[in-house]
Each structure stands twice: as structure tokens, then as C-alpha cells.
Amino acid sequence: MNKTSLILLLTAFCLTCFGMNEETRDSVQSRRELVQAESEFAANYARAPRFKALFHYYPHAEEAHVQFDKQAIDFFHKLTYGEGWLMDVTASLADYPYEKLKEYSIVVSLNAAPADSAQRVAFEQYMESGGGWMGFHASAYNDRNTGWPWLNKFLGCGLFYCNNWPPQPALVECETGEHPVTRTLPHTFVAPASEFYQWQPSPRMNSDVEILLSISPKMYPFGLKDVVKFGDFPIVWTNRKYRMVYLNMGHGDEGFIDATQNLLFVNAFRWVVSRDQEGDPFMK
Amino acid sequence: MNKTSLILLLTAFCLTCFGMNEETRDSVQSRRELVQAESEFAANYARAPRFKALFHYYPHAEEAHVQFDKQAIDFFHKLTYGEGWLMDVTASLADYPYEKLKEYSIVVSLNAAPADSAQRVAFEQYMESGGGWMGFHASAYNDRNTGWPWLNKFLGCGLFYCNNWPPQPALVECETGEHPVTRTLPHTFVAPASEFYQWQPSPRMNSDVEILLSISPKMYPFGLKDVVKFGDFPIVWTNRKYRMVYLNMGHGDEGFIDATQNLLFVNAFRWVVSRDQEGDPFMK
């Protein structure tokens, strides 16, 4: 290694070490170029609703779940302003056989799962046929009495294992900055108060699963009543075999107080819809 | 390059790479020194209101604008507690000819612009004579029908070009950590839900403009109904020819849920006022 190559190597290190500053300078430069270079109109304005979404929750469920669900409906309803997309809300999937479900680009399960075997079959068919899903918190809850093995295949994890209690804020880690759901989030942030679940086996053991966010191990011991002491703790993930994202948040009335978490929710919703098998609705 | 100079170089790298920790240790040290060295009283308590500010909004405008405006008035009203400064709020600039405007250290335009040519003339005279201004969101909106070229000279940018829709949170980047408006903000943060505007030409093309914050390019494609695909996206800036800051936030009811954005608003307000041509009111 001669002097010149050493200097080149060290320069490369410099650029790497100062990555953030360089990136800033680069992005300023590239923004300036963008201004000068582009001629196409920068925005794609919807001429009609781009897609339909079905929101499902149980109005008479556990109070803290209903608190989250109602706030979630308000949150997503605000995203429909101007009719960029259409939102249906139901308290029961009984009226949604596969033929109706398939009209929706995404089903959003707010602490809710199909209530009987007919609803399960319709939902399975919907997902196996390329349907989209975003589920919060108890929508994925299942134990030995659930008797729905497909749910675990779909989620890519085992049964509910344990939880912190009471709901409280938690430091969370984005495990990748490359994914559309987490690309605009900081590497770590504090998620507002919720109850969080562990699973056994963890979805991390499933090679089809990509973990997006997990509770930081720095939170251990985690809880005041029910104290989680250790263990892998993924809270947002996707099973690549399906068009889905699961988010474990969803307990209590603080789910929408934080702009960063709110962006996570918009990102996840948008990403599932964008992969609609009839083409990305946002490109129409 | 010999062994000694290599080691020196590598040591320099170490110090650079571990910059944050060094800075922390330094600032603790300097704080300790401050405690021991200072003898002057650390605070400057106001003996009378330091300045007057005029807030302007239209109570019958678009609902989502009025939501923001009313929350802004509450937010700034809380900053008057103890009468450190005086706040006037008006729904019309008709009663504010230049002679009255010039009593104010700052005019804050909440989604509102002068309504006719007399009001425009008074506002122009106020700003050209060293007046202070902080404008939010639609206060800077203008298109081919606006017919007020001075506004573009003042803002330092072209016409409204495009926007994301619906309002949603967005990752924003502070383009400088040196400016009093952004010095206390993180390099990037997620701003709460708003609609954001692009301009053409971008204010970045104006050499008198200093861009303070912009939407991160990581947000592209940005929107669910109206999708912004690319382009320079400054959202907070100052035109150095005037005593002013423009902030593009201001649509909907989530403008004040985030402590970081709240600090940005206080910083911008304080900075404009601090440069009053009769001297910094906070030094009185």
C-alpha cells in the first residue's frame, strides 16, 4: 500500500465518517439540480378515489381497545378528505364474504379478528388471493384456544406469549431504514403508551418475515405490574408471503399523540395499498 | 507518511468519529465553569411589556385553516402570560394603515394575507420600513390571479406550484444548525400532519433566501390523494432582505401536538422580534 492509495482510503473514510453532513450537502445540491432539471409536473393529482379500504372493529370490546379503535377511525377518516380514497367501517365481517372483501385494496383490523369460521374462510381467501391487510394490537392475539392455525402461518409467528402491563411509552428501534414503512422514521424513537405483546416463537424465526420495529432491549425490565424481563420483542413486521403489515400498538387513548408514530401508521397503510396486485393506485 | 503522522491522523479520526461524546463531555465541563465564573445575575426580568404583536386571521376561512389559526392564537396567548408582551388579534387589516402597523414589532399572518390593495400598500410600507413578519401556510399562497408581484419579491419565491394531500406528518430536515430559528432543533424530525406547498421557482433559487427547513426527499412519493413525486421542498425560510420568517405549516388540528415543532414556532417568533430596528426588546 503506497502513500497515494492510503490517502485515497483515508479520504473514503472521511466521507463515510462524515456521512450525515455529506448527505445533507449532497441532498441540498441534488435538490437544487432537481429544481433546474425537471420539466414534468411534480405531482399526480387524483381524478377519482384511488382505492377502497375496509376498517373493522368491535364497538363493545375492552374499553381501552375501543378508545384506540375510535381514534384510529378518526385518524384515517381525516386521510380521506377530498375523497382520495373511500373508507368503509364495519362492526362485523359477517356481511363481507370473499366476493365483497375483494373490492377492497386493504382491510384494516382494529383490535378485531374474524368472529367465526365463515368469516375466517372469507378472510383467508382474501389474503391468499392477494388481499391487503394492516392489523393493530389484539387483531393478532391468539392462544391455545383460538384454533386457527392459518392465522399463525399468516402472521409468521407463534402464539401470544407475554406482555408488559400497564400500558406505557417504550423506546423502539427501527431494524431497517431501507423499507418504505420505516424509511422516514428515526433509527430509534419513543412510542407512546401501549401494551406490547411478545410471541412464541418470535416472528424473527420465520425467514419469510421482515421485522421492521422492535422494543429496545434497554426497556428491560419492562413493566410495573406485569414485568417483561428479557426476550426478542418485535412489534411491527411484514410476512413477505402476504401483502400485510402487523403493528402491535393499539391499547389505550395515547395512540395518536406522537407525530413520528402517526407517520409510521400512514407509511404502513400506504405501502400495503401501493402493492395492490392491480397496480399501484397512487400511480393512477 | 511515517508511522507518527499516521497515528496522529488516525487519532484525529477517532476524535471526529466520537464527536458527540466529546461534545457532551465538553459542555458538562463548560457548564461547571459557568457556575463558578459568573457574577452578574443570570436573568433579565421584564419590567414592562417588551413589544406588541399583531395576529391576523380570517374566522370564516376554510375550516382546517381556522382550526390551526385558533390553536395558534391560544398557543401564542399562553406566551403572553405575565404581560411580557402585548398581543392584538384582528380579523381584518382594514383598520391597520401603516401608521398603526408600525407600532407592532411583528405581524403574524395566520393563513391570512391583506385583503385589498389598500391593505397591501400598508403592509408593503410596513415591511419595507423594517417591520417584522411571521407567516403561516396560506398566508403566502398566490397564483396567476393574485396580481401582487411584491408578495413574490417579499417571499423570495415564485407562485404556488403543488401540494401533498391529505394533510399528514412528514419527515423534515433542518438545513442549518447555526440559525437562531433551528439551533435548538434536531437535524431531522417528524412534523405533525399538515398540507405542504411547493413553489416555482423554489425560494432556494433566490440568493437572498436562507432555507431553514425542508421536506425530506425520503418522503417521495408523498401523498395519498395528491401525490408529490419529486422536487425541491423548502417549508421554512427567511428572505434576508426583510425581517421575516415564513413557515408552511398551518392546515388542520394537529399543528401544536409536537414539542419540537412548538419550539420551532417560539424560536421563529422570538428571532423576528429580536431584530427589531429599535433594538432587541429582550435586552431591555
Place this chain on the structure above:
Amino acid sequence: MNKTSLILLLTAFCLTCFGMNEETRDSVQSRRELVQAESEFAANYARAPRFKALFHYYPHAEEAHVQFDKQAIDFFHKLTYGEGWLMDVTASLADYPYEKLKEYSIVVSLNAAPADSAQRVAFEQYMESGGGWMGFHASAYNDRNTGWPWLNKFLGCGLFYCNNWPPQPALVECETGEHPVTRTLPHTFVAPASEFYQWQPSPRMNSDVEILLSISPKMYPFGLKDVVKFGDFPIVWTNRKYRMVYLNMGHGDEGFIDATQNLLFVNAFRWVVSRDQEGDPFMK
């Protein structure tokens, strides 16, 4: 230095420079191992309330203090759901002689201090005997007229010195990432609006004190009415001679809008309780 050792050295630098990514990869790896290795149940579920806490506030105090206090009571009350611990709230310590105080693992003072010498004596005996304390804002206020030297010995600082006004958000710095109270917090964050106090002498001058959080010097000049110009500005600390944490936040109605600050509050509460001299209640 030969080529091989240079390459080794540079590789070490790489690993250092890319610390964050490495850490992420490592923690993913260690999480995976945790999943495979552990056999013990990961959580410790309470079978009975783990401890008792006494909250103290004055319902007829300054309005902005009562706003914070009532929100604090709601915030901590939500943490009792499921009776993991028992919460008593009182508007007077008159009914709490030492014999009653000692039943509590922690006393939380919300802008409140003992009201007379009998209450002071009981509180002194409680703390000197290993009692736990978490105090907010004005609970630590004292000046030349207070006449309670023990309070300063307990807090580890001098008299109230000066404050910013009005309440506003502030950039704060965690001075250590090793302490259980700050381990899960970012290095810096913006705390929501409050009035903040300086002390003279600063608690930093006391070798028994560990400063956990302070106002960033970047905030200077800090305030619109009462402007703090310089000085050491610790806002959260512990005096190692006692089982206590003091938090200077506590003025106004924005104390609980931020997930990061909420986590700080939970951490501080949990840490004081966890050091109960009869053993860590969370291990029961």
C-alpha cells in the same frame, strides 16, 4: 506498521465508524440468541399490588400548577390499571405522620411541599429512614423565607435563583445514558412547555448529586418575558444520599403531550420504587 496491521486498524475504524449499524446488527443477533436460549418464562406477573404510592398536591394552588398536578394524577392513575400498585392522593400531609408515611414505597410531590413544621419533621424522618421521593417543579421551590435548611441538604442545591418566563418548550440534554432514568431516552430531546428553575449554588457543585438532564446552553437567551442569559441549568437529578429524583417540569397544561417525556416520568417513578429498602417490588 506493516500492511496487515494497517488493514486491521482500518477495519477496527470501520467497525467504530459504523457503530450504529453494527450495534443494530449485534442486537438483532443477540435477540435471535435470546429467543433460542431462554427457557424461563420471560415475564414476572404481579399476584398482588407490588407497593403503595402517595401523591400530594394542593388543589387551590396557582392555576398552572394545578393543571399539571391533575394531569399527573390522571397519568399515574392509568399506570395503576389492574392494581399492579396502589395509589393514594392527598391534598394535605397533615394526616400523614411518619408512621403512616412509612407504609409508602414512594411519595410523589406535585408542586407541593410539607405545609408546616410537623409535616416537615415527618417527611424528614421518612426520607432519612430510606423513604422514596419523586418531586415535580415547585415542590422544591425555596428562598430566603422558607427557613428549612434540611430541604437544601436533601435536594443537594441552594435556593431558587431564576427562571425563564413564559413556559415554553426547551431543548434538553441527557447527561448520562447509563442511568436507569435516562437509559431509554435520546441524547437530546425537546421537552414540552414548562417554566424551568435555576438554583444557586447549582446541584452540580454537590458531589453527592448526579445530574440526569439539563437545559441545553443552546437555549440561551431563554425566555420572552424573563430571559435567562447563561448559567448551569440542571432540571432532573438525584441526590445519592437519598432515594429520590427531582424533576423541574410541572407548570401548565402541556406536561404530558410528549411520549419521550412521559417515558422519563415512568422511568423515574419506577427507579425510585425499585430501590425500596425491603427489596425491589418488581422482582416479587
